[in-house]
Amino acid sequence: MDGSQTRAILFEMLRSFTTLARTLNLSRAVRELGSTRQTVRRHIAQLEEARGEQLFVLEDRQYRLTKAGRESLLDALDILAHGEAWLENQSRRINGLTHIAMEGEGGWGFFLQQHPISKVWTQRAPMLREGLRAWAMAEGELEHAELEQLRPYLMVFRKLDEEWVCVEVGQRSSYATWYGWKWERSAIGRALPSLPGGSVLARLLARHFEEMAAGHGLRYDHIHTQMARGEEGNFEPVNYRRLLMGCRFPDESFALVSLVERTYDIEIEGLPEERRLSMPAGLAMDDSEVSTK
Structure with a gap:
């Protein structure tokens, strides 16, 4: 098969690759794809030929990813996700930055627009400004004194295997005050929710x-979306501005720190005004005079 034919069925080949990589079982992958064993094997062989590297090894009828296969998997998943979202007009770039607009059943939706970091300085966002200043002064060191006053507002994640796991939830963070104290305590050690x-x-x-x-x-x-809230777990509209900061644990491993501020003051292209204003009154953290000092 020549290069043009390979490109024409690229998505089919990537689906075969990612499904087999997840299941590591040819029969199960065939069932999930609604395909045939011959087709899945052919797709893998075509990908390996096109890339010039082996993606799987077969030992005792058990598929295993090679090093090249593991390194290729995330890119393959990204291509599929971005391709499907782009085709449905759910994802695009605005000035080179991410924009997501997804509508689901029951009025659920997820809208996100990435903004330049410089907007933290030009918008009314005192907590995020303090977060940015403290991060810079701490040089990314999580346990630095500059971040101490901000810790009650932070949520911290560590990557374990292929999952992002919550290792700390600040008692005054947006997550804790939205979900309640039970969720705050039970979130520790859990992967990101779907x-x-x-x-x-x-x-x-x-x-x-x-x-x-x-x-x-x-x-x-x-970001604007709907999330379960309180002990009842009813979905309610929420807007928030999120600053993600790359930090370091004392052992020098990577710590992902999230600083979130609930607010009506968000800018997302294409977000209907009625959605922006649908967050229940009294839940905007900037209206509660959040202070880190």
Whole structure:
């Protein structure tokens, strides 16, 4: 098969690759794909030929990813997720930055727009400004004294295997005050929860965390969605501005720190005004005069 034919069925080959990589079982992958054993084997062989590297080894009828296969998997998942989201007009770039707009059943939706870090300085965002200043002064060191006063507002994650796990929830953080004290305590040690947007949205959002882990830098997003709230667990609209900061644990391993401020003051292109204003009154943290000093 020549290069043009390979490109024409690229998505089919990537689905075969990612499904087999997840199941490591040919029969199960065939069932999930609604395909045939011959087709899945052919797709893997075509990918290996095109890339010039082996993606799987077969030992005692058990598939295992090679080093090249493991290194290729995240890119393959990203291509599929971005391709599907782009095709449905759910994901695009605005001035080179991420924009997501997904609608789901029952009025659920997820809207995100990434903004330049410089907007933290020009918008009314005192807590995020303090977070940015403290991060710079601490030089990314999580246990630095400059971050001490901010810790009650932070949520901290560590990557274990392929999962992002919560290791700390500040008692005054947006997460704790939204979900309540029971969730705050039970969140420790758990992986990031799945959202109603399905695997495509999960992959798009996971990529943001992985980019942070690779670059150890900063990311600034405005988000509107619906999340379960309180002990009742009813979904309610929420807006927030999120500053992600790349930090270091004392052992020099990577710590992903999230500083979130609930607010009506968000800018997301295409977000209906009625959605922006639908967050229940009294839940905006900036209206509560949040102070880190």
